[in-house]
Amino acid sequence: xxxxxxxxxxxxxxxxxxxxxxxxxxxxxxxxxxxxxxxxxxxxxxxxxxxxxxxxxxxxxxxxxxxxxxxxxxxxxxxxxxxxxxxxxxxxxxxxxxxxxxxxxxxxxxxxxxxxxxxxxxxxxxxxxxxxxxxxxxxxxxxxxxxxxxxxxxxxxxxxxxxxxxxxxxxxxxxxxxxxxxxxxxxxxxxxxxxxxxxxxxxxxxxxxxxxxxxxxxxxxxxxxxxxxxxxxxxxxxxxxxxxxxxxxxxxxxxxxxxxxxxxxxxxxxxxxxxxxxxxxxxxxxxxxxxxxxxxxxxxxxxxxxxxxxxxxxxxxxxxxxxxxxxxxxxxxxxxxxxxxxxxxxxxxxxxxxxxxxxxxxxxxxxxxxxxxxxxxxxxxxxxxxxxxxxxxxxxxxxxxxxxxxxxxxxxxxxxxxxxxxxxxxxxxxxxxxxxxxxxxxxxxxxxx
Numbered sequence: 001x002x003x004x005x006x007x008x009x010x011x012x013x014x015x016x017x018x019x020x021x022x023x024x025x026x027x028x029x030x031x032x033x034x035x036x037x038x039x040x041x042x043x044x045x046x047x048x049x050x051x052x053x054x055x056x057x058x059x060x061x062x063x064x065x066x067x068x069x070x071x072x073x074x075x076x077x078x079x080x081x082x083x084x085x086x087x088x089x090x091x092x093x094x095x096x097x098x099x100x101x102x103x104x105x106x107x108x109x110x111x112x113x114x115x116x117x118x119x120x121x122x123x124x125x126x127x128x129x130x131x132x133x134x135x136x137x138x139x140x141x142x143x144x145x146x147x148x149x150x151x152x153x154x155x156x157x158x159x160x161x162x163x164x165x166x167x168x169x170x171x172x173x174x175x176x177x178x179x180x181x182x183x184x185x186x187x188x189x190x191x192x193x194x195x196x197x198x199x200x201x202x203x204x205x206x207x208x209x210x211x212x213x214x215x216x217x218x219x220x221x222x223x224x225x226x227x228x229x230x231x232x233x234x235x236x237x238x239x240x241x242x243x244x245x246x247x248x249x250x251x252x253x254x255x256x257x258x259x260x261x262x263x264x265x266x267x268x269x270x271x272x273x274x275x276x277x278x279x280x281x282x283x284x285x286x287x288x289x290x291x292x293x294x295x296x297x298x299x300x301x302x303x304x305x306x307x308x309x310x311x312x313x314x315x316x317x318x319x320x321x322x323x324x325x326x327x328x329x330x331x332x333x334x335x336x337x338x339x340x341x342x343x344x345x346x347x348x349x350x351x352x353x354x355x356x357x358x359x360x361x362x363x364x365x366x367x368x369x370x371x372x373x374x375x376x377x378x379x380x381x382x383x384x385x386x387x388x389x390x391x392x393x394x395x396x397x398x399x400x401x402x403x404x405x406x407x408x409x410x411x412x413x414x415x416x417x418x419x420x421x422x423x424x425x426x427x428x429x430x431x432x433x434x435x436x437x438x439x440x441x442x443x444x445x446x447x448x449x
Contacts, residue, residue: 032058033110040112059122062104102132105139113159116140120163134172137163141180154187165196174207202236206249210259222269227278230260234281250286257282258292265299272311275300279318290323301337309339316342
């Protein structure tokens with residue numbers, strides 16, 4: 001209004017306002033909130049003297065109240081930290097100040113998103129507990145979103161996500177982030193804001209549940225669930241793990257992904273490339289066992305019967321046959337839905353596991369004999385009732401028989417592989433000769449007439 005120039009030696013409006021605001025600490029809590037409400041009504045969303053003073057005073061009082069809540073012994077004698085709230089809160093509600101220290105969540109609901117965006121940095125400057133700030137932002141979002149218009153919802157979500165992103169990612173729960181995401185999916189929020197939300201969720205993916213991941217696909221997509229979104233979560237998780245690798249968190253996410261694959265496998269519209277992307281999203285060392293992945297693949301192949309042999313082989317490349325249990329290997333060797341190459345791998349893996357098991361038994365046999373002999377000698381010293389002569393036992397022949405049996409199993413496995421390869425070659429030649437004969441018959445003119 002250009003009323004910042006002195007006229008006739010009197011104070012101008014700007015100087016009078018600044019002098020008036022010097023006494024802002026004497027305002028009651030309700031007067032301070034009322035001043036902020038007036039600023040909103042006047043659309044003073046840009047920094048100004050009045051707005052800055054009001055917000056700074058508000059945050060200062062909240063900080064003092066929270067300090068006294070945490071350390072009641074340090075509270076001042078006149079109770080100035082609570083004086084500003086007495087005119088707006090009943091005696092009963094004041095008890096919540098000491099019970100949880102978050103009574104002000106409800107009070108600050110009168111602020112619009114722009115004011116919330118200004119107040120959070122001021123809280124961080126005064127070292128507010130970031131967990132408390134995150135709880136306030138989530139409370140603000142849930143409370144304001146119910147009666148808001150679509151544009152207002154979009155503004156609230158964008159501001160809340162942007163402010164949460166400035167906090168430590170562990171200060172907000174994974175459950176709260178997924179709750180915000182479900183609202184955001186129905187809105188056309190800014191792409192940059194959406195990426196920030198996905199990164200925060202990805203950083204805590206090991207704390208998520210299967211229900212959290214079962215997000216419906218966007219309109220226009222043929223998939224039942226939004227697989228691409230889950231893949232972005234995993235990518236964000238792996239990026240976060242670069243700085244602090246933890247096998248435990250990797251294993252938890254791998255278990256979660258196996259559950260997710262089993263859930264989306266029956267979707268007839270899910271392409272093999274997308275399912276393979278889910279199977280390969282995590283590094284191979286993230287899983288201690290591939291049994292659950294195998295079962296998810298089995299479900300997928302059962303539904304998608306139109307897959308070619310080449311597509312099946314490509315999908316099975318994600319399986320580590322050495323990490324399959326003996327029971328799963330036996331099942332794989334008999335499973336006709338899987339390609340023959342995978343069945344052979346399953347059979348070989350099963351035989352190798354059995355061989356390793358038998359070899360372990362052979363290795364431990366001499367040790368067991370020594371233990372048995374030592375126990376026997378001790379019993380002979382204490383009593384003559386038990387007579388056990390280990391010299392009569394000759395285990396050398398038994399060891400040789402077991403070794404020969406193991407070598408026989410290995411030889412049969414190798415022979416089976418050679419036979420299978422030979423059968424594949426012969427089948428290819430037969431099919432080729434049939435095609436050639438058929439084409440030659442068609443070329444004969446007397447057959448066509």
